[in-house]
Amino acid sequence: MTSDPRRPKFPLPLDAVVERKPAPARTAGMPAVGGARSVAAAAKARAAKAPVPVPVAAASAVQARASAATAGGGGMASERARGALAARLRAAGIRDERVLDAIATVPRHLFVEPGLASQGYEDAALPIGHHQTISKPSVVARMIELLRDGLAADEPLERVLEIGTGCGYQAAVLSLVAREVFSIERIRPLHEQAKANLRPLRVPNLRLHYGDGMLGLPQAAPFSSIILAAAGMEVPQALLEQLAVGGRLIAPVAVAPSPGGPGQTVTQQLLLIERRNRHRFHRTALEAVFFVPLKSGTI
Ligand code: SAH
Numbered sequence: 001m002t003s004d005p006r007r008p009k010f011p012l013p014l015d016a017v018v019e020r021k022p023a024p025a026r027t028a029g030m031p032a033v034g035g036a037r038s039v040a041a042a043a044k045a046r047a048a049k050a051p052v053p054v055p056v057a058a059a060s061a062v063q064a065r066a067s068a069a070t071a072g073g074g075g076m077a078s079e080r081a082r083g084a085l086a087a088r089l090r091a092a093g094i095r096d097e098r099v100l101d102a103i104a105t106v107p108r109h110l111f112v113e114p115g116l117a118s119q120g121y122e123d124a125a126l127p128i129g130h131h132q133t134i135s136k137p138s139v140v141a142r143m144i145e146l147l148r149d150g151l152a153a154d155e156p157l158e159r160v161l162e163i164g165t166g167c168g169y170q171a172a173v174l175s176l177v178a179r180e181v182f183s184i185e186r187i188r189p190l191h192e193q194a195k196a197n198l199r200p201l202r203v204p205n206l207r208l209h210y211g212d213g214m215l216g217l218p219q220a221a222p223f224s225s226i227i228l229a230a231a232g233m234e235v236p237q238a239l240l241e242q243l244a245v246g247g248r249l250i251a252p253v254a255v256a257p258s259p260g261g262p263g264q265t266v267t268q269q270l271l272l273i274e275r276r277n278r279h280r281f282h283r284t285a286l287e288a289v290f291f292v293p294l295k296s297g298t299i
Contacts, residue, residue, distance in 0.1 A: 078107055078109055078120075078121075081109075081120070081121035082103065082104050082105065082106070082107065082108070082121060083104050084121065085103060085104070085108075085121045085123070085137055086100045086101070086103045086104035088123060089103060089123070089137065089138055089141050092123075092138055094138070094141045094142065094145055095145065096141075096144070096145040096148050096151075096153075097153045098148065098151075098153045098156075098176075098177050099141050099144050099145050099148065099173075099177060100141070101153075101176070102144075102173045102174075102176035102177050103137060103140075103141055103173065105176060106169065106172045106173050106176070106201075107120075107201075108120045108121060108134075108137065108169055109121065110197060110200075111128075111134055111167040111168060111169040111172075111197050112126050112128065112134055112167065113128075113129075121137075123136055123137050123138050124136055125290075128166055128167045128190065128193070129189070129190070129193075130187050130189060130190055131292070132166055132187070132190060132292050133166070133292060134166060134167050134169050135166070135169070135170055135229055135291070139289060140169070140170050140173055141173075142270075143227055143250045143270065144170075144173065144174065144177060144227070146248070146250050146270075146272055146286075147160070147225045147227060147248050147250055148177060149248075156177060156178050156179045157174075157177055157178035157179070157224060157225050158178065158179050158180070158224035158225070159178075159179065159180045159182075159220075159222075159223050159224050159225070159244075160174050160178045160180065160181045160182070160223060160224070160225045160226070160227065161181075161182050161183075161184070161216065161217060161220070161221075161223040161225070161226045161227070161239075161242070162174060162181065162182070162183040162184070162226075162227050162228075162229060163183075163184055163213030163214070163216075163226070163227070163228045163229060163230065163239070163294070164183075164184070164185065164186075164213060164228065164229030164230040164292075164294070165183040165184065165185035165190065165191060165194045165208055165229075166185065166190055166194065166229060167190065167193055167194055167197055168183070168193075168194030168195075168197045168198045168208070169197075170227075170229060171183040171194065171198070171203075171206055171208070172198060172201060172203060172206070174206075174227070175203045175205055175206045178205070178225070179205060180205050180207075181205060181206045181207070182206075182207050182209060182217055182220050182223070183206065183207070183208050183209065184208075184209045184210070184211050184212075184213035184217060185208070185209075185210060185213075186210075186211065186212050186213060186295065186297065186298045186299065187298075187299055188210055188298070188299065191208060191209075191210040194208055195208055207220075210298065211298060212296055212297055212298055213228075213230075213294075214232070214236040214238065214239075214294065214296050215236075215238050216236070216238040216239050216241075216242040217242070218238070218242060221241075221242035222242055222243065222244035222245075222247065223242055223243060223244060223247060224244050224246070224247045224248075225247060225248055225249070225250075226239055226242070226243055226247070226248075226249040226250075226251075227249070227250050227251070228249075228250070228251035228252065228294065229291065230252070230291055230292050230293060230294035230295070231251070231252035231253060231254055231268045231289075231291040231292070231293060231294055232251070232253060232254065232293070232294035233253070233254050234253060234254075235249065235251050235253060235271065235273065236294075240273070240275075240281060243273070243275045244275065245275050245276070245277055245278060246275065246276075247274075247275050248272065248273065248274050248275075249272070249273040249275075250270060250271070250272050250273075251270070251271050251273075252268045252269070252270055252271070252289045252290075252291040253268065253269065253270075253271045254267060254268055255267055255268060255269050267288075267290075268288065268289050268290060268291060269285055269286060269287060269288050269289060270285075270286040270287055270289050271283060271284070271285055271286070272284045272286060
């Protein structure tokens with residue numbers, strides 16, 4: 001994958017985003033999160049309130065808005081906490097600088113209930129309601145790093161599909177390392193919550209969709225990368241079909257229980273699938289993980 005010189009580099013400088021029209025939706029019924037119309041005004045209003053001037057030319061849109069959105073609410077403290085989290089993940093073995101930058105940029109505390117905000121930068125899964133969790137940052141970083149393997153820091157992923165938006169945190173991280181992100185959630189209140197969480201960050205290259213992610217998003221396929229945030233017994237066939245040749249899919253999947261009975265047995269592991277050609281999929285089983293279950297249908 002090479003970057004296209006005709007397209008702007010990502011992260012976009014703030015002025016590029018402000019002046020740009022929202023990318024035309026290729027799929028019906030999937031509004032972009034935030035729109036360009038109010039961006040200029042909102043950015044101006046926030047810039048006026050921001051405690052420290054954001055270096056506009058260098059900052060990404062999300063970064064600028066993250067600072068603004070947290071201004072007056074411990075903005076600097078959360079910026080430090082995000083940086084510390086990224087440093088911990090680096091020490092734990094995450095190597096992709098673009099992923100680490102994204103972790104250091106997205107204000108994770110805004111994606112959890114206010115009562116849990118103080119734990120927002122711990123490397124832990126936290127409840128988000130409806131028996132679901134926000135994923136552990138180290139696992140988010142690891143999975144995205146696996147999708148990006150071989151890409152330089154200035155090369156974005158192309159077209160990414162996420163199954164399981166939840167509160168929208170991973171979608172926000174993905175939006176900083178990819179050109180286009182589509183994310184599906186099957187629980188309507190969580191889909192709505194993710195929209196509300198992401199609105200102040202105005203992410204122009206992210207589309208949220210309410211539906212059953214096990215069916216994928218055929219109208220927007222093929223995807224160069226697919227990431228599942230919930231564990232199934234296997235990877236749904238529809239998602240394999242919607243993976244572009246040369247693309248990668250990363251998913252937690254259930255591992256059949258060993259005959260030795262219960263105990264400390266591994267029940268889920270990460271599975272990396274690379275599509276080599278139309279019919280050939282190369283599978284690599286990776287480390288043990290723990291995710292909420294992938295379920296069919298919508299509620
Ligand atoms: N991406 C989230 C993690 C959310 S937890 C983060 O940023 O931390 C996983 C989510 O997957 C849950 O919200 C759950 O409702 C959703 N999910 C499970 N099965 C699904 C399906 N078939 N389609 C879409 N979403 C699904």
